Amino acid sequence: MLQKLKNYDFTLMITPILLAAFGLVMIYSASMVFAVVQEYSATHYLTQQSIRFAMGLAGFIICCLFPYKYYQKLMKPLILGVILLLIGVLLFGSSVNNAQSWFLGIQPAEFAKLALILYLASVYSKKQDYINEFSKGVxxxxxxxxxxxxxxxxxxxxxxxxxIFFIACSVIFSSGIRFKHLFILIGIGVALLLLATPYMITDERLSRFTGAYQPFQTPDSDGYQLIQSYVAIGNGGLLGEGLGQSVQKLGYLTEAHTDFIMAVVAEELGFVGVVIVIGMLAIIVIRGIVISRKAQDSFAALLAIGISSMVGLQAFINLGAISGLLPITGVPLPFVSYGGSSLLVLMISMGILNNIAMHVKKRELEPAEEKQEDKENRVLQTYRGGKTWKNTSR
Structure with a gap:
């Protein structure tokens, strides 16, 4: 057992668990008043997220132990299941915040992220021999x-x-595709976006851009949420007002425990708290990239890149929204924001990434162990008069 434990990347194991545990604390702090206003108990959202955290932790441990190579064999049922769930959302799903994204108590779109990463990593790893052929390989x-x-x-x-689009781009780019083919794909993507623009542009979506880039022109409507986020960040200063002392969560910042939880972190724990959270997220992303570079096969490398991209992109979009850099899109902060489906998928993804890291570290340790064993054998031979003795100490 101890032999196996030393193969794990403990930094990568502990960081997401600490982030999720910190998220529970902040969710309770940010949601307690909101929960009471909705006639729930003050611990309602904390309890719900704690249940998801326990499920995610179980999935994390299982995936840490489950060999990542077996996911290639499970690819077809996984991707088919996700597509069926997404169709179920459109036919029978429930709407929240003007989006019909819930089905059977989960958000299938969250699970689609991981399923697509597994699918693209598996397919492109098998196409390495002809990845330069656009019609066949890409x-x-x-x-x-x-x-x-x-x-x-x-x-x-x-x-x-x-x-999901940018995750797919990161996996495809890392697969070894030619730059010529990459530019073709970008051209196709831009063309499709232009064709879809008349159908995608609505007054509500345009208002998100107005709220993000001209918030003070509409302080009581489109710009309200971002202005309250600015107030929370400004109040926090360097060290914050203290845990639980946020004012903006008292009805000013709408549903502060979800997409704008980092604004509450900034107000209560200040710039220092924000830097710590971003630093921990950066550790996960950087460790994932390093693992992808050291992976012994293309499937592991692409899988690690996809998971790292998912965490990094989601964090970037969320932080961009609360700071006014990007329009508000309803993307939660990884591990910290309230959201059961998101947390469950992230914890499972971290388990998969840790399993890849274990195989990478095990391969790195093997040469050192072999050298140590050879050295011990030479010492034994010298000590015993140059005779060859079988080392039975192991």
């Missing part, structure tokens, strides 16, 4: 990717669709 997986994106856009959930 194009076929993009058809299924387009179907999944289309189903999510129809909900409509533009934020999640954007994340």
């Amino acid at each position: 194009l076929p997986p993009l058809i299924l990717t387009g179907i999944i994106l289309g189903l999510i856009v129809m909900q409509p959930d533009i934020g999640t669709a954007s994340i």
Whole structure:
């Protein structure tokens, strides 16, 4: 058992667990008043997220132990299941915040992120011998990717669709595709976006841009949420007002425990708290990239890149929204924001990434162990008069 434990990347194991645990604390702080106003108990959202955290932790441990290579064998049922769930959302799903994204108590679009990463990593790792052939090596997986994106856009959930699009781009780019083919794909993407623009542009979506880039022109409507976020960040200063002391969560910052939880972190824990959270997220992303570079096979490398991209992109979009850099799209902050489906998928993803890291570290340790064993054998031979003795100490 101890032999196996030393193969794990403990930094990568502990960081997401600490972030999720910190998220529970901040969710309770940010949601207690909101929960009471909704006639729930003050611990309602904390309890709900704690249950998801326990489920995610179980999934994390299982995936840490489950060999990542077996996901290639499970690819077809996984991707088919996600597509069926996304179709179920459109037919029977429930709407929250003007998006029909819930089905059977979960958000299938969150699970689609991980399923698509597994699918693209598996397919492109098998196509390495002819990855330079566009029609044979690059194009076929993009058809299924387009179907999944289309189903999510129809909900409509533009934020999640954007994340999935950029995740797919990161995996495809890392697969060894030619730059010429990459530019072709970008051209196709721009053309499709221009064709879809008349159908995607609505007054509500335009208002998000107004609220993001001209918030003080509409302080009581489109710009309200971002202005309250600015107030929270400004109040926090360097060290914050203290845990639980946020004023903006008292009805000013709408649903502060979800997409804008970092504004509450900034107000209560200040710039220092924000830097710590961003630093921990950066550790996960950087460790994932390093692992992808050291991975012994292309499937592991692309899988690590996809998971790292998912965490990094989601964090970037969320932080961009609360700071006014990007329009508000409803993307939660990884591990910290309230959201059961998001947390469950992230914890499972971290388990998969840790399993890849374990194989990488195990391979790195093997040469050192072999050298140490050879050294011990030479010492034994010298000590015993140059005779060859069988080392039975192991």
